[in-house]
Each structure stands twice: as structure tokens, then as C-alpha cells.
Amino acid sequence: MKVSIFRKEHFNAAHRLHNPQWTDEMNTKVFGKCNNPNFHGHNYELVVRVTGEVNADTGYVIDTKILSDLIKEQVLDRFDHRNLNLEVEYFKQLNPTAENIAITIWQLLRPHLNQNLDLKIFLYETERNFVEFPA
Amino acid sequence: MKVSIFRKEHFNAAHRLHNPQWTDEMNTKVFGKCNNPNFHGHNYELVVRVTGEVNADTGYVIDTKILSDLIKEQVLDRFDHRNLNLEVEYFKQLNPTAENIAITIWQLLRPHLNQNLDLKIFLYETERNFVEFPA
Amino acid sequence: MKVSIFRKEHFNAAHRLHNPQWTDEMNTKVFGKCNNPNFHGHNYELVVRVTGEVNADTGYVIDTKILSDLIKEQVLDRFDHRNLNLEVEYFKQLNPTAENIAITIWQLLRPHLNQNLDLKIFLYETERNFVEFPA
Amino acid sequence: MKVSIFRKEHFNAAHRLHNPQWTDEMNTKVFGKCNNPNFHGHNYELVVRVTGEVNADTGYVIDTKILSDLIKEQVLDRFDHRNLNLEVEYFKQLNPTAENIAITIWQLLRPHLNQNLDLKIFLYETERNFVEFPA
Amino acid sequence: MKVSIFRKEHFNAAHRLHNPQWTDEMNTKVFGKCNNPNFHGHNYELVVRVTGEVNADTGYVIDTKILSDLIKEQVLDRFDHRNLNLEVEYFKQLNPTAENIAITIWQLLRPHLNQNLDLKIFLYETERNFVEFPA
């Protein structure tokens, strides 16, 4: 009787796409206006999916209040209203594409969830561009 | 050539989260304001997914009109504008969490669908809290 | 240079539509399933619009944080996860239709806003039924 | 480290549901008002999901600009503001149900994507009726 | 104590933009792909706003069930799953732009509403193009 529960949160952040090992010309060619050295930004919508057995006493897979607090503590407090490239340690070496941000969020949350719970991340960079990890 | 089709419906209901085997104190501690004895309520958005082969004559997996009528008959007529705890027999013993409501809806619809069709339920309690069954 | 700013909040509540001066038959005839004595419920989406001059120092009509805190204090703390008929004093005598809830919210917020600011309330009972006050 | 990326596009088209091997009576019985010989139409929302390894240099599974251009070239330029039955070759023999449109879109895009990328199509005919292929 | 209530409905229809008094060349120049002689289509979202005093007995400006039935009878039954140009009499002489459809809907509903109620129509041709009448 496994059920998945989803909790949607959001954060607003500045970022730029950039590979420091490339020339400026190459960066512009690949990332276009997303490479703007002065940054641009997004309202990121984050959906966290947790899958597991329903607890017979509570009727919960996990209390969404607990999940929401965990997301706030591990993700929002680090990412919200920040410059991802300059202020979030994970993206000092790693290009903050939607793909890499989703993987990073998974890595931040995974250690805090019980082993018998599965975890999946959906991240909406815009309404039209979004990612899912793991696939 | 299997395709999944989705049909979205909605119902409005009152509920409270409560475990009758617990003390009031324990219920308040676990369920917080969702335990309010006077109930609160939601606009539930229900998405039913049916998966199967596409019929060569109709181009349908299942006629969404038939699916919509089935959902109305089996789910909406029982749940819409009702108090889930007091008026819906399934939740007289079972805590009406989103998880348990989704499992119940699956159990109500499953016997009415052809065996070679797969069934999955997505239930949105709010825009930010939702569940999927089976996981 | 008047600008309107909007802040969207939400609350979940149970209610029933009922006129205590009418017979049960009349209540059922007029309010249908919304008259269910065991209540049903909604995810209410509340949009508060405040109109005024933009402050030259801040660039704000009103700080949305201040507005959001005011809505929480005056409206959400009283209405969220409550039974409007049984637990919210304003609806002990007043039928909690979307119209009357919107007027009540306006009356709760109006005294706390500066006189030179205009106030309007939009209340969504469902995605398909909503109201605006004052018209 | 596989990630799925999603790109959402849309097109507006006219269509009718019709099986030319059936009598008019049978077509009306099965497809109802969707069989209207004068056509009706939809704003189709198309979500294309591509799954693969994240490229270490770009942080991308696939550049969404490249994916968006491909969808435009292969799908939108053929389907947008068209009559699917009369003007889109694939539906001259094939009933343009959401199921069949989604399969056709998959067949149009698949040859243009690298073999190690997986492809899935989500097609929304309305907000309440949508399909996923492959299931 | 005037309140506005809104009711959202939808219909799906085929149409083309065309001025029969112009040459084909002129029609193509002005209306582009919307002039396609084989039609295209939309999921129209219709929002009807009715403004008036709140009835002290019901707490309603107008019962949304009554309003919804009126919209169904006067608008949806004529427009839904139809070809607006070929099958809806009002558009045999009138170009079915969003502007003209909204004016027509207003004219269809106005005679059926009490004189002391104000009426406004919002019509969404797509999520990104919509109109309001009267302005």
C-alpha cells in the first residue's frame, strides 16, 4: 500500500549559467542570454515527492508539516532570495542549471528522510521549463 | 502502444483528521488544527489515470465521457458536499487523510474498469499538498 | 501616481449555507447540497487589493510583508481550519456565502489600513465561483 | 545521474472525431458532439519530456532552446492553427483523438533525438482531459 | 453593499477570422494564420460577472446555479463544440474575434438578468489573449 505524497514550495533566486573552464565566447554561444554576467532570476517552484507505506495510526506517509519544515531548513533557507552562483556553496563549482539544482536539492534532503522512503524532486524554473530527478 | 489518459474532476468536502484510539491530547499533537472537532474543508481536485492499449476503431483507451460518468457515480455522488467523517461510510473507521482518500477512491473505481486497464489516482487536497496511489 | 497592489493568501474552512429563519424545506430548496447540516468545505483563495500613492522613499504602496501579516492576524487566524458557522462569530447570525465572507473580510481589514488607501477584496470559493467587494 | 527535462509548448487547432469506416449513426453514437462535421477546436498544451544523463560541461540533459526549436519545426509548424483532419497528413487516415495525436507527436520527434535519450509526450486537450505516451 | 460575483464556464469551438468584404490577400495580410479557410480552434474560458446588492435572506447577489444554468442555455448550448462561423448565426455576418464573441455573449445574457444587476464578460481565447466587455 505505497502512496506518494507531494509538497510544493517555492523560492526566488538570481543565477547565471556559466562554465568557468570555457572562454567567454563559448559560454555566450552555449548559454546565450542565460550567461549574462550580471545575472537574471526566477521564481522556482519546487515539488518534493516522498513515497512509502501509509502509517496505520496516522494515515500519513509522512506528515506534510514535517516535510515542509525539512524543505525550509535544508533548501529554502539556503536558496531563497539568494544569488545561487555567489552565495550558495554547492553552485560555486557547479553550473546552476535546473538539472543541477534538482540533483543538489535531492542530495540535501535525502539524508534526512527514513531509508524506506523514496525521494523525487520536481523543479520548475519557469512554467514552461522544468525537471525531474531522479528520472 | 499503451497510452495513459487522465480525467480531472473535483469535489468539495468537510473533514477532520482524528484517530479515535488516541487521547484528544495525542490527536491535537499529531494533527494540529486539522483535528478541529468542528471540521474544516477542502476543494479536492481528483485526477484519475487509466492506462491501456488504444482501440484501433475509436482511437480511445477509454471514452472520457464513460470515465467521467463512472467517477461521478462512484466518487462524486458519495463525497461531494459531504462531511467525509460523518457521512461517507469508508471514513467512519478510516482517518480521511489525502493518502486514505486516494486509496479509497482507487478501491471504488477499480472493480468497474476492465482488467487490462491500469488505474492510478492523484488527489490534490490543496495546490501544495497532493498524493498519488499506487506509488 | 496611484498603484494597486494585490496580495494572495488562502485558508481552508468548513461551512454550510443556511437561513435559520426559514424552514428546512425552504433551506434545502434554495441552498441545495450547500445546506448539508454536516457541513462541506473549501480551499478559499483570498486576494486583497490595496490602492494608493507610491511612497517615493520605498517604492511601495504598502509593504506586502505588512499587508500579509495583517491578513494573517485579522483573517487567517480567525478563519483557517475553522468551521465558519460554528466557530467564527461573524457568521453566527450571517449566512457564510462568498458574498458575506468577502464583506466581512473587508470590515475586518478596513480599520487597520490608512484612510488614504483604498481596499478591495476578491474571494475565490472555488476556481469557478468567486466574488469582489466592493463592486 | 539521469534527469528528465520537460518543455511545454502549445498549439491551437480544429478537429473532429470520426471513423470513416462507420456509419454516421455509429459515429454520432460513439463520438457525440466531437463528431460535428463542421469541426470544433482546442488550445492544445504539449509537454515533451526528455530523459538522459546530465552533460558535465553544460549541466544540461538537452538545451531547452534546441528542444523547443525541434518541437516548433516538427510539430507546431505542422499543427498550429490548422485543421488536423483536413490539413495534417497523419490524420487523414487516423482519428485525431488525444491518444493518437500524442503517439504521432512522439513519432515525429523520436528520430531527431539522440538514441540514449528517452522521450515521453504529455498532451492536454483541455485542462480536464489529457494523455501520456508512452504509458 | 454591492458585490460582484463571477462564474467561470468554458466551451470548445472552431473558428476563422475573415472579412468577406475583403480580398483573400487582404484577409491573409491582416489575419495571418487565423484566416485559415479550414478553421482552427480554441478552448474558450468564459467568466461572467454579475454585480448587485446582496439579498439579505439568501446572502446571494444571484444564485450561481441559476447563473450557470443561464450561461449553459444561452451560450454553451449554442457555442460549445461548434464551428462559430458556420453554425452560430451571430457570426455569419460578424467576424468571430474574441472582442465580437464577448459582445455577443453579453447581448445574449443581458435580457435574462434583472435590470438592477450589472453584467460584464471576460473571455479567454488562450491563456495569453483575453478580452473584457464592457470596458
Next chain:
Amino acid sequence: MKVSIFRKEHFNAAHRLHNPQWTDEMNTKVFGKCNNPNFHGHNYELVVRVTGEVNADTGYVIDTKILSDLIKEQVLDRFDHRNLNLEVEYFKQLNPTAENIAITIWQLLRPHLNQNLDLKIFLYETERNFVEFPA
């Protein structure tokens, strides 16, 4: 017979809220995390409303293609994927609050529209915070 038409567009940008005539302490006190010197960002949704008489030949108030091109040229090409504070001249002296951005967009578009057309701007900084100018 005046109708309003609305066109929705979007842009992504970085910004910070800051009054250069205030101390850092005062800026932090008033603008909180929005004052972050490294910027944060948003997906801005922009809705432009144009009101006027319907042209009898076209059935249009204004061709939405023309309006969309105008918004692209005057607004999106200047604001999209930019740092509003550093790269958009209008915000070098003016704090880029939603209020001020909406006024600026109105000032950019107004000279390019016919005098007998009215113009209004709606700007969504997030789904929950938005503004309207003129009020």
C-alpha cells in the same frame, strides 16, 4: 462599444530593492532579504490591457500580434534576462519594486499607442504579489 483586450507576456530578471540614500541598516530593516546586495530574481508575468472601440472591419481593438511585438520591442528586449538595477537605465535611480516597474512599463508603452486607446499594466512579481497601474 468599448472592449478591453489583454496580452500576457513574461520576462525573467534579477533585482534587489535598495534606496541609495539610506544606510545599509535602514535598507535591511525596510527591504529585508529583498535588499540582498547579490540580487535575487523573478519570473515576471506581465499583462497589458488596451481599451478602445472595436474596429468594424477587423473586429479588433488592436491586433494582438502588433501589441505583442510592441511589448517585446519596448519591454522584453530591455528587461528579459537582465539585472534590473545594473542594466536597465530606468532603475539606476529608481527602486525596482513591482510598483515602479509597472509604472515604467506604462511609460515605455504609452507613447506607442494611439491616443484614443487606454492602457493599463498588471505585473505579477510572484503568483501571490502583483500590481496594477494606473489604479
